[in-house]
Amino acid sequence: MPDEQQERPDSSDEWAVAQPVSTTTAGPAGPAGPAFSVDVAASKRALADVDHTPGVAKPDPILKADNVVRTFGGLTAVDVDHLEVQRGVITALIGPNGAGKTTLFNLLTGFDRPDSGDWSFNGRSLNRAPAYKVARMGMVRTFQLTKVLSKLTVIENMRVGATGQRGESLLAALFAPLWRSQETDNTERADGLLARFLLDKKREDFAGSLSGGQRKLLEMARSLMTEPELVMLDEPMAGVNPALKQSLLGHVKSLREEGRTVLFVEHDMDMVRDISDWVVVMAQGRIVAEGPPDAVMADPAVIDAYLGAHHDTELTFEAEEQILAEAEAEIEQEAHSNE
Numbered sequence: 646m647p648d649e650q651q652e653r654p655d656s657s658d659e660w661a662v663a664q665p666v667s668t669t670t671a672g673p674a675g676p677a678g679p680a681f682s683v684d685v686a687a688s689k690r691a692l693a694d695v696d697h698t699p700g701v702a703k704p705d706p707i708l709k710a711d712n713v714v715r716t717f718g719g720l721t722a723v724d725v726d727h728l729e730v731q732r733g734v735i736t737a738l739i740g741p742n743g744a745g746k747t748t749l750f751n752l753l754t755g756f757d758r759p760d761s762g763d764w765s766f767n768g769r770s771l772n773r774a775p776a777y778k779v780a781r782m783g784m785v786r787t788f789q790l791t792k793v794l795s796k797l798t799v800i801e802n803m804r805v806g807a808t809g810q811r812g813e814s815l816l817a818a819l820f821a822p823l824w825r826s827q828e829t830d831n832t833e834r835a836d837g838l839l840a841r842f843l844l845d846k847k848r849e850d851f852a853g854s855l856s857g858g859q860r861k862l863l864e865m866a867r868s869l870m871t872e873p874e875l876v877m878l879d880e881p882m883a884g885v886n887p888a889l890k891q892s893l894l895g896h897v898k899s900l901r902e903e904g905r906t907v908l909f910v911e912h913d914m915d916m917v918r919d920i921s922d923w924v925v926v927m928a929q930g931r932i933v934a935e936g937p938p939d940a941v942m943a944d945p946a947v948i949d950a951y952l953g954a955h956h957d958t959e960l961t962f963e964a965e966e967q968i969l970a971e972a973e974a975e976i977e978q979e980a981h982s983n984e
């Protein structure tokens with residue numbers, strides 16, 4: 646674990662008083678300096694020696710999960726034996742519709758409760774921690790369908806994203822000047838992020854007037870208000886037009902450059918190939934494969950799990966002949982049975 650790792654207090658109140666949202670670790674728009682001094686290159690290199698097996702241990706895991714199960718009635722949505730997410734890199738979580746990806750995100754971030762399971766962030770258990778507490782510990786997520794507050798302005802949405810405010814504590818409320826200084830910090834930080842995400846011109850607009858892509862940007866910007874160490878993005882590219890996709894890709898990469906860890910769910914395979922250092926594949930609630938993008942996407946088991954058995958690989962002449970022969974035989978058999 647890097648030595649700059651902050652030991653954050655367990656109690657949310659304690660955290661609220663002791664740790665205002667920092668503006669000194671990474672300037673959101675400002676002179677780039679890593680928020681968390683992770684050696685990204687070393688973190689990526691370390692993955693080169695990791696086996697390509699489901700649930701494999703990572704050299705420096707920021708997140709670990711064990712035996713996480715979530716059922717809905719008779720359906721097992723998530724059944725993850727073991728998962729580790731390497732610090733400082735971008736990990737993609739892929740899998741067919743209904744594989745359990747969003748449910749796993751919900752569980753890990755405290756938005757849903759599992760039937761069973763244990764998981765930890767930076768070595769500290771997160772079992773049953775509510776979402777706000779998970780966020781304050783440094784792990785935030787965005788949603789597939791963005792949860793920007795339509796009737797609030799863009800800047801108000803950003804302020805809502807700032808948790809850990811002194812103003813939330815009854816005791817600290819007695820010290821109004823402190824509270825006000827944090828308000829100022831939050832607004833400065835929010836403005837910096839809005840500039841970085843090219844939303845500064847929309848500052849006073851209602852979030853409801855933004856395009857789908859701009860809402861995604863706002864949600865990502867808002868998630869950074871708490872200076873998270875791990876950012877979890879649920880389908881960041883869904884509903885985003887191609888022009889904005891490039892800019893979103895850049896933003897995700899910049900999170901890694903700041904030393905943050907990124908875990909994202911995505912169906913857009915170009916994005917997965919383009920920016921992931923590691924890919925985890927889920928199917929029917931389980932982790933079925935892991936590895937670097939090229940290896941995972943070339944794995945026939947993954948292609949079958951993801952696209953179904955009939956993926957569009959080039960057929961050899963012999964295979965094509967055989968399929969034709971089988972089809973003809975089937976038609977003939979059908980014709981005989983109807984005689």
Ligand SMILES: Nc1ncnc2c1ncn2[C@@H]1O[C@H](COP(=O)(O)OP(=O)(O)OP(=O)(O)O)[C@@H](O)[C@H]1O
Pocket residue numbers: 717720721722740741742743744745746747748749
């Ligand atoms: N609240 C719920 N009640 C009942 N079933 C649910 C609930 N949430 C999810 N499921 C079911 O759990 C399974 C996993 O769903 P989940 O949304 O996690 O999959 P996913 O991999 O994120 O899919 P997609 O890629 O389509 O978003 C699905 O069969 C889904 O219908």
